Amino acid sequence: MNVGKGLTRRSLVLGAAGGALSPWAVAQGGGVTAWPQRPLRLVVGFPPGSSPDTTARTLAEPLAARLGQPVVVDNRPGAAGNIAADAVARATDGHTLGLMINGNLTVAKLLNPATPYDPHTDLAPVSLLVKAPLVLCAGPQVQARGAAVWAAAQQAGDRWNYGSPGVGTLAHLGMELLQSRAGWRAVHVPFPGNPQVIQAMLRGEVHLALLPPGLALQQAETGRLQAVAVTSGGRSPLAPHVPSLAEVGLPDVELEVWNAVAAPRAMAAAHVARVANALVDVVRQPDIRAKLFQQGWQVVGTSPEGLARRIASDTARMREVIERLNLRVG
Structure with missing residues (x-):
């Protein structure tokens, strides 16, 4: 999909670097190709005004400034965010990311085996951004x-x-x-x-x-x-x-909601690392940290490996809940 089309229907957020070419480059076939080469699409599985949407819009402009390309926030609500997650998993343009909640990256397939993507094989963890109790x-x-x-x-x-x-x-x-x-x-x-x-x-x-x-x-x-x-x-x-x-009166129950960024599994590891480093830098800036706190979030900002560990631990814990309550959808 050409994310440059239809930008009037989405939020195009330009960073301080505007449309300038990113200095980040990777070797390809003996040459050097800059990345990102065009606007990045940040897909959110919930409507404007939702908590994930607010997180995405808070981060989009400073992320664009660090990556040297605009970041387009693309709302695709439905199926508790799984429609958007599937769109990210299927993306092949090398410039699509998703801002997702717990369920999209952990239990989607456990709850509904017909879910068209598998969060553990079709998506690449990028960074766990923020967390909060409910x-x-x-x-x-x-x-x-x-x-x-x-x-x-x-x-x-x-x-x-x-x-x-x-x-x-x-x-x-x-x-x-x-x-x-x-x-x-x-x-x-x-x-x-x-x-x-x-x-x-x-x-x-x-x-x-x-x-x-x-x-x-x-x-x-x-x-x-x-x-x-x-x-x-x-x-x-x-x-x-x-x-x-x-x-x-209800001890021993702890639940945290979180927002994280994931990429298609096919995205180059160097690009995933580039985005992860930029996101960690963004969320740890004092002004961004303060904005996120006001929105009800505690900043985390992990490496891809850190998010992968959180996905594994939360999946194991929620699997137990799903199986005990015999929960299924679809």
């Missing part, structure tokens, strides 16, 4: 507060529901894990992204959701949603005033 939120129609939400949810049974940004996301698997521990039976309602989950909660259509801190606290601070607990072992610096799950 925040269990309750909608305005939930009168219970704090730990009392547990008893209210138990009593409500399947008359309550919960929203997620899609089947197989951590917000979905995590809530099923919470339900199995807490004795809830709330009905799952998937949405295209977290903005739609929040809007449904504000309309009184959804009772509960696990949301990223940046989105959850925006609503909780104005009293529109209730932040019940964070899914970390203790209180999180991202939400210091919100109790942990252990404090409200």
Whole structure:
């Protein structure tokens, strides 16, 4: 696909280097070819305004400045981000990357064997960018507060529901894990992204959701949603005033959501390393780190090997949850 076409329909983000040729070059057949040679496409599997989309747009301009080419943020929502991940896996232009969430890189194939790509063989890890616990939120129609939400949810049974940004996301698997521990039976309602989950909660259509801190606290601070607990072992610096799950009666449950960049497996290793180094440099800049923190993220910034290790460990942990709960989609 020629990413130079249709840029009026997407976000074209130009770095300080503009369209200048990158000084990075690799040897090919005795010659030297600069890379990247044209705009890079950063595919995001969720709609504008979602947490992954915000991360991508925060990083696109400084990434473009370091790589010497524009970065195009291309939103392709659907199937909890797996449509976009499949597009990245199939890309052969050498200039396509994907900003993905946990599920796209770990459990997609476990949940649905018909998923057209395999995250472990068709995608190349680039960098784990940011991580955060989730925040269990309750909608305005939930009168219970704090730990009392547990008893209210138990009593409500399947008359309550919960929203997620899609089947197989951590917000979905995590809530099923919470339900199995807490004795809830709330009905799952998937949405295209977290903005739609929040809007449904504000309309009184959804009772509960696990949301990223940046989105959850925006609503909780104005009293529109209730932040019940964070899914970390203790209180999180991202939400210091919100109790942990252990404090409200559910110990030994820890869940983290993260955003990472992956490439097609066919992308040259030198190019993957080039992008990884640039991304690590970007996320560790004080101004970018501060922006990401305000959005509800703790910066990580790993090597490709670091992301590969996280993918392996999270896949093993979520495999256990999926098999125990006999979860399948599709």
